[in-house]
Amino acid sequence: MNKPLPNDALTDNLRKVTSYLQRFKAATVPHIIAGERVAGADTFEDFDPTDNSVICKVASGTAAEIDRAARAAAAAFPAWAGLPGDKRQALLHKVADRIEARAEEIALVESFDSGQPIRYMAKAALRGAENFRFYADKAPSASDGMSLPTDTHLNYTLRQPIGPVGVITPWNTPFMLSTWKIAPALAAGCTIVHKPAEWSPLSAVILSEIMTEVFEEAGLPKGVVNLVHGFGESAGKALTEHPAIKAIAFVGESVTGSHIMAQGAPTLKRVHFELGGKNPVIVFDDADRERALDAVLFMIYSLNGQRCTSSSRALVQRSIYDGFVADLKARVAKIRVGHPLDPATEIGPLIHPRHVEKVLSYAQHAKADGAEVAVGGVRAMDGKGNYVCPTLFTGAATTMRIAQEEIFGPVLTVIPFDDEADALKIANDVRYGLAAYIWTGNIGRAHRVAQSVEAGMVWVNSENVRHLPTPFGGVKASGIGRDGGEYAFEIYMEQKNIAIGLDKHRPPKIGV
Numbered sequence: 350m351n352k353p354l355p356n357d358a359l360t361d362n363l364r365k366v367t368s369y370l371q372r373f374k375a376a377t378v379p380h381i382i383a384g385e386r387v388a389g390a391d392t393f394e395d396f397d398p399t400d401n402s403v404i405c406k407v408a409s410g411t412a413a414e415i416d417r418a419a420r421a422a423a424a425a426f427p428a429w430a431g432l433p434g435d436k437r438q439a440l441l442h443k444v445a446d447r448i449e450a451r452a453e454e455i456a457l458v459e460s461f462d463s464g465q466p467i468r469y470m471a472k473a474a475l476r477g478a479e480n481f482r483f484y485a486d487k488a489p490s491a492s493d494g495m496s497l498p499t500d501t502h503l504n505y506t507l508r509q510p511i512g513p514v515g516v517i518t519p520w521n522t523p524f525m526l527s528t529w530k531i532a533p534a535l536a537a538g539c540t541i542v543h544k545p546a547e548w549s550p551l552s553a554v555i556l557s558e559i560m561t562e563v564f565e566e567a568g569l570p571k572g573v574v575n576l577v578h579g580f581g582e583s584a585g586k587a588l589t590e591h592p593a594i595k596a597i598a599f600v601g602e603s604v605t606g607s608h609i610m611a612q613g614a615p616t617l618k619r620v621h622f623e624l625g626g627k628n629p630v631i632v633f634d635d636a637d638r639e640r641a642l643d644a645v646l647f648m649i650y651s652l653n654g655q656r657c658t659s660s661s662r663a664l665v666q667r668s669i670y671d672g673f674v675a676d677l678k679a680r681v682a683k684i685r686v687g688h689p690l691d692p693a694t695e696i697g698p699l700i701h702p703r704h705v706e707k708v709l710s711y712a713q714h715a716k717a718d719g720a721e722v723a724v725g726g727v728r729a730m731d732g733k734g735n736y737v738c739p740t741l742f743t744g745a746a747t748t749m750r751i752a753q754e755e756i757f758g759p760v761l762t763v764i765p766f767d768d769e770a771d772a773l774k775i776a777n778d779v780r781y782g783l784a785a786y787i788w789t790g791n792i793g794r795a796h797r798v799a800q801s802v803e804a805g806m807v808w809v810n811s812e813n814v815r816h817l818p819t820p821f822g823g824v825k826a827s828g829i830g831r832d833g834g835e836y837a838f839e840i841y842m843e844q845k846n847i848a849i850g851l852d853k854h855r856p857p858k859i860g861v
């Protein structure tokens with residue numbers, strides 16, 4: 350049989366997603382608190398980004414639901430934290446099994462809900478399962494510490510779970526990002542209250558259902574994981590303020606991070622932030638041109654440019670600037686904008702009309718500041734839904750708004766530079782410091798620039814290829830703390846030192 354053509358695949362995907370969405374449309378999508386489906390008093394609407402029609406109504410959490418969820422997480426904490434690591438390992442593998450079993454559903458629902466092309470979402474759903482497997486295998490040793498015997502004392506350090514954790518996630522690739530926080534927190538022994546983004550809440554429901562199911566079957570107390578939907582200023586704020594919540598793992602905008610820090614201050618909340626970026630990709634004249642071009646395009650235009658590590662600033666050496674920009678223009682003009690469920694689509698609709706307005710406003714800023722709108726800068730698909738043309742700004746200078754602010758859409762700003770020192774100066778001249786990409790044929794230069802560029806992660810002659818044991822996170826306004834590997838445990842666990850005096854130990858005598 351022939352492989353279906355893309356449009357047959359779109360029809361097929363639409364048919365499948367319609368059936369998956371039926372239950373969300375049938376009744377208000379509830380919170381899931383202590384295993385119970387909770388309707389709540391208020392609701393908000395979730396929109397289809399292809400035409401902004403209403404997909405479904407979702408329960409809108411308030412301080413009351415957050416309180417109920419935080420108490421449930423606190424009540425379940427001793428049992429979950431006390432479960433031997435190998436038992437947690439087995440349960441987290443079970444969660445991964447069920448994510449894999451429902452991967453198609455997760456990918457289709459998330460792609461439809463968020464507008465991210467299905468060609469990327471299928472992989473993102475499976476990556477969610479991988480995150481659970483990776484941390485499942487860390488659970489048995491999560492609490493191991495160092496022991497330092499001396500003549501007089503045996504010192505050892507335990508790592509213990511911090512307690513119930515609030516997880517607040519954004520609307521871009523929400524499923525994968527949620528697993529990235531929740532899997533290590535559970536492996537560490539923490540319980541969870543999750544508040545997903547209000548613009549793409551549906552895949553969080555599937556994740557919550559899977560985890561709730563697995564933990565209930567294991568006979569654990571209800572409330573190991575809890576899901577409360579709602580807006581940042583109500584449900585999100587209440588979560589950051591709740592005294593039973595010991596830490597907040599947050600992914601979102603840098604400004605929101607500041608709000609969360611202030612909100613959490615009265616209860617001395619520990620925070621772990623993955624925030625925004627304005628990531629440079631530096632292309633030197635000795636780079637492999639073709640590979641560099643592919644990587645620059647992929648890292649800004651995949652996932653609709655709504656990716657924290659997107660290479661949104663291309664710094665191109667002046668000696669190759671004109672040719673490189675000509676190649677970029679030709680390729681950007683050919684990027685396929687279309688329905689997110691069409692496997693041929695390279696850019697789907699942006700998440701929300703407000704976000705479209707923000708993204709398109711940068712075409713005005715570009716012109717006003719003297720840059721060129723070389724491609725795009727306008728709506729796509731005849732103005733329908735939230736579709737935006739892939740956009741290329743050229744001839745930019747580092748002082749311009751298009752070179753300083755996170756646009757978070759399919760928009761690339763190209764800036765010329767003269768030499769290595771100039772490239773570094775421009776690369777570091779922003780408030781952010783999440784990722785940086787360097788393209789060069791000179792290993793010495795790669796190493797020098799990688800050391801001096803202000804970023805939490807640097808890729809040399811590569812795009813964002815991520816290995817789970819490595820640290821992920823940013824410096825400056827891009828974050829606090831690291832995800833990945835053992836690094837994630839730093840937020841979810843406390844170190845406790847225990848010193849045991851041995852026979853030889855004699856406390857000093859006073860008052861004799």
Ligand code: NAD
Pocket residue numbers: 517518519520521526544545546547579580581582584585586589600601602603605606608609612622623624625626656657755757783823827828
């Ligand atoms: P956002 O900050 O607007 O919202 C993120 C989450 O925070 C949502 O769930 C929202 O409801 C909640 N929120 C908003 N105000 C709050 C408050 N006062 N208290 C508590 N919670 C609150 O971000 P967004 O627009 O959803 O996501 C896009 C941003 O996320 C971009 O800046 C992007 O770079 C960033 N991001 C970073 C990473 C990373 O790993 N560094 C990954 C993905 C996205």
